[in-house]
Amino acid sequence: xxxxxxxxxxxxxxxxxxxxxxxxxxxxxxxxxxxxxxxxxxxxxxxxxxxxxxxxxxxxxxxxxxxxxxxxxxxxxxxxxxxxxxxxxxxxxxxxxxxxxxxxxxxxxxxxxxxxxxxxxxxxxxxxxxxxxxxxxxxxxxxxxxxxxxxxxxxxxxxxxxxxxxxxxxxxxxxxxxxxxxxxxxxxxxxxxxxxxxxxxxxxxxxxxxxxxxxxxxxxxxxxxxxxxxxxxxxxxxxxxxxxxxxxxxxxxxxxxxxxxxxxxxxxxxxxxxxxxxxxxxxxxxxxxxxxxxxxxxxxxxxxxxxxxxxxxxxxxxxxxxxxxxxxxxxxxxxxxxxxxxxxxxxxxxxxxxxxxxxxxxxxxxxxxxxxxxxxxxxxxxxxxxxxxxxxxxxxxxxxxxxxxxxxxxxxxxxxxxxxxxxxxxxxxxxxxxxxxxxxxxxxxxxxxxxxxxxxxxxxxxxxxxxxxxxxxxx
Numbered sequence: 001x002x003x004x005x006x007x008x009x010x011x012x013x014x015x016x017x018x019x020x021x022x023x024x025x026x027x028x029x030x031x032x033x034x035x036x037x038x039x040x041x042x043x044x045x046x047x048x049x050x051x052x053x054x055x056x057x058x059x060x061x062x063x064x065x066x067x068x069x070x071x072x073x074x075x076x077x078x079x080x081x082x083x084x085x086x087x088x089x090x091x092x093x094x095x096x097x098x099x100x101x102x103x104x105x106x107x108x109x110x111x112x113x114x115x116x117x118x119x120x121x122x123x124x125x126x127x128x129x130x131x132x133x134x135x136x137x138x139x140x141x142x143x144x145x146x147x148x149x150x151x152x153x154x155x156x157x158x159x160x161x162x163x164x165x166x167x168x169x170x171x172x173x174x175x176x177x178x179x180x181x182x183x184x185x186x187x188x189x190x191x192x193x194x195x196x197x198x199x200x201x202x203x204x205x206x207x208x209x210x211x212x213x214x215x216x217x218x219x220x221x222x223x224x225x226x227x228x229x230x231x232x233x234x235x236x237x238x239x240x241x242x243x244x245x246x247x248x249x250x251x252x253x254x255x256x257x258x259x260x261x262x263x264x265x266x267x268x269x270x271x272x273x274x275x276x277x278x279x280x281x282x283x284x285x286x287x288x289x290x291x292x293x294x295x296x297x298x299x300x301x302x303x304x305x306x307x308x309x310x311x312x313x314x315x316x317x318x319x320x321x322x323x324x325x326x327x328x329x330x331x332x333x334x335x336x337x338x339x340x341x342x343x344x345x346x347x348x349x350x351x352x353x354x355x356x357x358x359x360x361x362x363x364x365x366x367x368x369x370x371x372x373x374x375x376x377x378x379x380x381x382x383x384x385x386x387x388x389x390x391x392x393x394x395x396x397x398x399x400x401x402x403x404x405x406x407x408x409x410x411x412x413x414x415x416x417x418x419x420x421x422x423x424x425x426x427x428x429x430x431x432x433x434x435x436x437x438x439x440x441x442x443x444x445x446x447x448x449x450x451x452x453x454x455x456x457x458x459x460x461x462x463x464x465x466x467x468x469x470x471x472x473x474x475x
Contacts, residue, residue, distance in 0.1 A: 005033070005042035007441050009401065012053040016393050017374035025053070027399040030440035035395060046436065046443075048403050054373050056091025056122075056400030056439065057354045058391050060380035061184075061241060061265060061317030063346065064095040065115045069161075072344055073329040075419040076322040078119035081350060082456055084418035086444040088351035089434035091122050091400035092381070092390050092459070096154060098129035101161065105130065105141040109150065113458070120456025122439050123398070125386065127184065128153035131162045133172050142172070143179045149460025151385045152182040154241070157223045158190040158292070169230050177236035180463040182383060184239045184265075187223035187248070188215060188293060197341055206339035208286030209279035212294040214340070220293045221247035228255045228262055237261035237467055239383065242319050244270045244293035245300035249307055263383065263466065265315040268349050268356045269295055270304045273424060287331040289424050291319070292345045308375060309367050314466070315383055316375040318353040321346020324421045348420040352411065358404065359431040385461035398440055405435035417449060 005026040014023050014035070026034035026042065064081040065074055076084070085093050097112035099105045105128060112126055128145060130137065130153050142153070155172055156162040164172070169185075176183040196214045200206065205213070224240055228251065231238040243249060243266050255262045273295035279286030289295060307313045323330035323344045331343055354376055361367040367375075381391025389398050408431050413423040437445035444450050463469070 005039070007044045007046065007399070008039050008042035009046045009048055009053060009403070010039070011050055012048040012403070013050055014393055015052050015054045015369045015373050017370055017378040020369055025393065025401070027441045030399055032393065032395055032397050032399050035393070046403070051435065052369065052404040053393070054402050054404065055377040055391050055393050055397075056402055056437065057089050057376045058092045058094070058380035058386065059085060059090045059318050059320070059350060059353060060094045060315055060384055061267070062093055062095050062320035062350050063322070064093070066096060066098050067100060067111070071328050071334050072323070074322050075324050075330065076320070076350075078116045078124070079121070079453055080417070080419040081320070081322070082119070082121040082124070083449060083451070084351035084416060086121050086437050086439060087417045087434070087449055089354040089402040089437055090350065091437065091439045092124065092386065093122060093350070094125045094127055094384055096129045097126045097150070099131045101132045103132065105137050105145060109145060116458070118454040120454065121444060121452050122456045123390070123459055124456055125384065125459040125461050126150055129162065130155055130172050131164070133164065133168050138171055138175055142175050146179040146181045151180070151461040151463050152184060154184040154186065156186045157227065158186065158188040158193060163190050166226070166230060169227070170234060173231055173234040173236050173238070177234055180467065180469070182239060182464040182467060183231070183236065184241050185227045186242070187220060187227045187240055189219045189223045192219050192222070201339065201341070206341070207279060207282035208284060208290055208340050208343060209282070211290050211340040211343070212275045212278050215292060215294050217245050217247040217296065220244060221251055224248045224251045228252075228260060231262070232260055237263065239263040239265060239314070241265045241317075242267050242270070242293060243304070243313070245296040246303040249303055249312060252312060261468070263314040264307070264312055265317050266304050266307065266313050267317055267319045268353055269319070269347060269424070271301055271360070272356060272428070274298055274301070277424065284337045287343050288325055288422055289347060290331075290340065290343050290345055291321070291347050305366050308361065309371065313375065315380050316353070316357060317380070318349035319346065320348055320350035322348045322418060322420045326421055347424050348418055348422070351416050351418055352423060352425055354402070355430050355433050356425065363406065363431045382465045385464050386459060387465055399438055400440065401438040402434045403436040404432055406432045409433065
């Protein structure tokens with residue numbers, strides 16, 4: 001007699017990156033083992049009742065419990081951050097193990113494992129952040145960590161404590177080429193930002209709204225072009241993160257027309273926020289929406305929507321950076337209102353990423369359901385070496401699934417599950433939210449959160465399936 005499935009999701013409208021179809025999904029030992037019509041009942045059963053079922057989201061760009069200079073502290077650790085992820089339909093997160101200048105990269109990874117241990121409710125992997133590419137890092141630590149399953153890293157062209165100069169970027173891109181890693185680049189011109197910031201400060205223009213004036217689109221345009229030129233010199237693909245508007249988009253389209261392998265990511269803030277959200281006066285409330293690059297205008301929102309629909313963007317991530325507005329550890333360092341230069345960058349969005357795009361993208365008729373799955377789950381899993389285990393509804397994949405409820409409601413921070421005291425999307429009417437989230441066949445959200453702290457597994461990543469497969473250099 002055939003052994004019963006541990007769980008069967010019946011009457012699903014299954015959505016993948018390639019098609020949609022009606023089916024039942026049979027799950028055993030945390031994995032999908034059969035997809036078909038009229039599967040027998042399992043030990044447990046869920047009736048999807050014709051609702052859309054997608055792969056669990058893969059948020060491939062989020063920040064959790066990242067080391068900060070006191071008094072700053074991120075509000076979300078691996079407990080609260082992965083709790084909010086699960087409640088929002090995200091079942092895999094990839095935050096950053098950030099190297100501090102003077103610290104070994106391996107020590108940063110060890111510290112991040114300590115921060116995650118015993119806390120995660122969903123599965124997770126780590127990107128690396130390389131801020132101090134010493135000979136030891138370049139020749140030993142980074143290649144070794146890539147071989148051990150940390151197959152992606154991020155470099156910054158801005159922020160004094162993180163930025164690399166062009167020569168250093170070339171050095172780390174060369175490691176990416178030789179070791180088969182995915183290189184992510186934060187593209188903004190640091191010197192130009194500093195020059196504009198000093199000019200604004202000299203004129204007394206220090207309110208949050210001036211953050212946007214210190215980072216006009218040409219700042220991102222120049223750095224995007226330069227990043228792609230450096231990658232062309234090394235002959236290695238790159239992924240440009242959090243692209244905000246038309247000028248950077250035009251650079252990426254130009255580079256692709258030249259045959260360059262450039263991937264791009266964008267985020268909800270560039271679809272749903274504008275420069276006006278930084279403030280129309282000198283109110284400090286605009287600090288809630290400070291992020292880099294900053295939100296642009298409505299015309300640029302349309303450019304980003306078009307890029308999502310036509311394939312310019314490979315990945316849609318939250319760039320979740322959880323700082324509270326009140327208290328002394330977040331947007332008011334030391335409990336005081338400070339000039340925009342000193343306001344920590346970033347906004348919360350891990351829990352709301354999927355529902356925002358489903359509501360306005362799919363139900364708003366801007367993107368197909370298949371494109372939604374591609375952007376939020378399948379492509380992130382492919383980009384960072386987790387596919388087909390993640391981002392896929394297929395036999396053998398992890399049973400990470402979202403059953404969607406399509407209903408109108410008003411988004412309130414009080415209903416979210418992160419540890420941040422606000423959401424920049426407060427009061428927005430959404431048209432969908434996960435009704436059920438499964439992680440490895442376990443229900444973690446069904447209108448109530450079901451904790452599984454410590455059951456989230458660390459994932460060793462394979463080389464990106466989006467990159468050309470080159471023979472690795474011999475050590």
